[in-house]
Amino acid sequence: MTTFTASDVPPLPGRTVVVTGANSGIGRVTARVLAAKGARVVLAVRDPEKGREAAATMTGHVEVRRLDLADLSSVRAFADDFTDPVDLLINNAGVMIPPLTRTADGFELQFGTNHLGHFALTNLLLPRIRDRVVTVSSNAHKVGTIDFDDLNRERKPYRAMSAYAQSKLANLLFTAELQRRLAAAGSPVIATAAHPGLATTNLLKSDGRRRVRDLAQKAATGLLAQSEDDGALPTLYAAVADVPGDSYAGPSGFLEGRGAPKLVGRSAKARDAGTARRLWAVSEELTGAVFPWPSPQAAQPTP
Numbered sequence: 001m002t003t004f005t006a007s008d009v010p011p012l013p014g015r016t017v018v019v020t021g022a023n024s025g026i027g028r029v030t031a032r033v034l035a036a037k038g039a040r041v042v043l044a045v046r047d048p049e050k051g052r053e054a055a056a057t058m059t060g061h062v063e064v065r066r067l068d069l070a071d072l073s074s075v076r077a078f079a080d081d082f083t084d085p086v087d088l089l090i091n092n093a094g095v096m097i098p099p100l101t102r103t104a105d106g107f108e109l110q111f112g113t114n115h116l117g118h119f120a121l122t123n124l125l126l127p128r129i130r131d132r133v134v135t136v137s138s139n140a141h142k143v144g145t146i147d148f149d150d151l152n153r154e155r156k157p158y159r160a161m162s163a164y165a166q167s168k169l170a171n172l173l174f175t176a177e178l179q180r181r182l183a184a185a186g187s188p189v190i191a192t193a194a195h196p197g198l199a200t201t202n203l204l205k206s207d208g209r210r211r212v213r214d215l216a217q218k219a220a221t222g223l224l225a226q227s228e229d230d231g232a233l234p235t236l237y238a239a240v241a242d243v244p245g246d247s248y249a250g251p252s253g254f255l256e257g258r259g260a261p262k263l264v265g266r267s268a269k270a271r272d273a274g275t276a277r278r279l280w281a282v283s284e285e286l287t288g289a290v291f292p293w294p295s296p297q298a299a300q301p302t303p
């Protein structure tokens with residue numbers, strides 16, 4: 001366990017950070033802390049008005065730009081318009097257990113937003129990223145499976161939690177494969193991941209499923225959950241701590257629900273290099289966004 005708090009984030013003058021979903025919850029706290037430490041922080045949000053409201057609660061150099069991860073044309077427009085170097089990309093935005101919904105490109109909403117949108121954004125920005133890509137996963141990845149026969153829930157009955165868990169497992173497989181590719185390409189950039197435990201944010205209020213929502217709220221007000229400020233600490237840790245590539249940070253307390261951040265384990269499925277490689281290839285096909293550097297050796301699984 002570490003004693004890491006927001007005050008341990010070093011000064012970040014001259015650094016540029018992009019935080020997706022920064023108008024709310026963990027992303028808003030992450031953006032607020034990094035801006036207060038002197039970074040130029042870009043709130044990448046689907047609703048600029050909400051972004052401006054969030055920016056008004058922050059001090060420092062904060063900008064708002066539109067990014068709808070559920071629409072690849074919006075992801076491409078964001079990447080085309082934002083031509084500056086990016087030191088830190090924080091893939092934080094997410095949706096959890098909505099009714100079956102499709103993105104503008106026809107993907108299941110959770111897979112499309114939580115994984116494919118961030119996959120495309122990262123690859124499009126990668127030539128300009130200088131330091132680190134942090135992707136926010138979840139404890140839910142542990143019950144996730146990548147269903148290559150039905151990634152977008154077009155054949156089998158839709159189960160919202162299963163689709164969420166798949167998307168959060170995809171976040172970790174993405175991080176692992178991205179790190180392998182960066183290392184093989186000789187890049188100094190690293191990829192890390194984090195999860196907030198159980199944090200009282202809008203995510204827990206956003207689903208239409210009463211039973212799950214009630215249970216989550218009960219947990220949130222009880223002993224298992226933590227504030228959104230504390231929920232952002234694993235993300236901040238994964239963003240600035242001296243950790244190796246493919247590190248995964250989460251809370252240190254009971255069932256990783258709350259507590260100071262530390263490096264945590266992941267499921268066996270999240271460590272499967274073959275699945276990570278296959279998911280990467282499918283994600284490139286689905287989004288048309290590809291890893292920018294040739295790195296054939298990175299595509300080989302560890303024997």
Ligand SMILES: NC(=O)c1ccc[n+]([C@@H]2O[C@H](COP(=O)([O-])OP(=O)(O)OC[C@H]3O[C@@H](n4cnc5c(N)ncnc54)[C@H](OP(=O)(O)O)[C@@H]3O)[C@@H](O)[C@H]2O)c1
Nearest residue numbers: 021024025026068069070092093094138198199201202203
């Ligand atoms: N809270 C928890 O206990 C918990 C646990 C495990 C993992 N997580 C993960 O933590 C991350 C942050 O969630 P949170 O708890 O802070 O929830 P939150 O308060 O609901 O924040 C989610 C953010 O994602 C944004 N977003 C959703 N769809 C988007 C899209 N298509 N394009 C761009 N932005 C979009 C939301 O924007 P709008 O405000 O416009 O909807 C919001 O800013 C997520 O990846 C989530 O899976 C949270």
